[in-house]
Amino acid sequence: MKEPVRVTVTGAAGQICYSLLFRIASGEMLGKDQPVILNLLEITPALKVCEAVAMELNDCAFPLVKDVVVTDDPAVAFKDAKIGLMVGAKPRGPGMERKDLIADNGKIFSSLGKVIDDVADKDIRICVVGNPANTNAYILAANAPSINQRNITALTRLDHNRAIYQLAEKSGSDIADVKKMTIWGNHSVTQVPDISFTEINGANAADKVDATWAKEEFIPTVAKRGAAVIAARGASSAASAANAILDHMRDWCLGSESGDWVSMAVPSDGSYGVEKGLIYSYPVVCKDGDYEIVQALEVSDFIKGKMVESETELKEERDTVSDLL
Template sequence: MAFLTNDKLVIVGAGGAIGSTMVQTALTMKLTPNVCLYDVYAPGMEGVMEEMFHCGYDSVNLTATTDVAEAFKDAKYIISSGGAPRKAGMTREDLLAGNCKIAEELGQNIKKYCPDVKHVVVIFNPADLTGLVTLLYSGLKPSQVTTLAALDSTRLRSELCKKFGVKSDEVTGCRTFGGHGEQMAVFGSKVKIQGKPLSEIIGTDALPQEEWEKLRNDVVQGGAKIIQLRGRSSWQSPAYCSVEMIRAVMGGEPFAWPAGTYVKNEKYQNIMMAMDTTLDTNGCSYKMPEGTAEEMALLDASYAHLCKMRDELVTLNIVPPVEKWNEINPNL
């Protein structure tokens, strides 16, 4: 099997659990032979490097460095998990200030060292805001920066599979939109279970309304459940989904789930949020989600919540007021 491309892929935070899993997933998928591991913590990164060599991958050109200039030089694709992890009792929003400062530096480094990068995937939380800050300071086009939002949709499918005892491919149309956080909008109106609309099942003995509400809440709290079960935030699922995202942009299989993308339209403006997206070699494009009146109201509420956090970043002097963004990034 040939590699998808020979372009350089940089994994930021490669010494951590998510980053190291991304490295292995990218090599297993044979995305590119040229994978660079970047982390400020050398021992962890060097340990990952050794592990990858011990796996016996053929024809790869692995490099590792703690020097951001060296790591980003000639980079064409970047996935960054380089933020502080979520811990027990924390929401994604609790990471706002610290991780958005890291995102500011990430964007500035992209602009300085690899302005010709093709695509960047940001996955450290709160991803909607860290992705937005990265995009602003990188100078890239909105289509070139996406964030990981898929886990909410995959968790919805997972909960429904467990509830009805069916295989994953028998549950279709699972989508959550808006923010990747406590205010996400869970859409059920397009879901089908073995071809039957979920809307015809909700409110019956098979899925009483209160059980559906609990299931939706379990989806929202899916990340917290992982912390409860494993003692730390999830790493395998974000690593896999983010590598699938970059694979789609590299020319691989289409990405099946929503991505977080920069939105500026008549209804929602100057925000990063999960939309009905398409990821391909042209980058990311989106359509507005379609749903019931209740679902669209939930999406409106999610947008309002994201705007509140964005405005907090202005107060913290991490980003300027929206009307000045174009001075930093003419693409916005």
């Protein structure tokens, strides 16, 4: 039996985590042979609910779960953690500007970054989910300089999965036949879902759908899908977000499917002209617990223009929180 991996999850009493934690405990994220210790971090008012979640986890008697720790102390939650799932964040309220949300959550992630820098495993793998995810990851990284900076990422896998569904539905294809979907940029309405390199059963996907649809319907539908879910159910995506977190971490830790790639928001190394250091979504291939950005893709002028718009938004968000960096 392998040594247990300590997995820290923030916002652990929330809806996303209620869909997430039990699947981690069953081995869906790190494998059916990998024991885990679950550290559940919550704000003090939500501790009682979090303790109830821990009770349910224990009552499932998952063989892989070696311990469940409930705490409101980040220093306890992140001590020696090797996986950090940053789900908790202040939600956007009525009348709140995006810049206000960035400022409020920026303070949270600045504080957490300092704690992680002090107590976490230096090779901890982090997936930031709480919005604005890319900029929160950027803030966290700036405040955790001793942590492996490549390992601080943000979630765009939900956008990736949404895009696959939209393309499969439009083309009348099976989801399993869709490969090499790409999400560029920020996890926001400026994101760039791109089917230029996508394959359906090995054939170019762009040949199977109308070009106007791909530009004028597909991109905004994927980019605004989260808002559509909120309008329909009165709450943000939960189960689909949890599923995307599992996909993101499983592929990163265990390897992505051969002949395919996935979308992850990772620190830019300058690829495709994006400013170095920004947390920007790229197509990546995961192998041996690491990832590499897919190189040498011939990006169209249309897509490149939208990629620049998303990069500009990320720069503006960074400038908004400059005092936290």
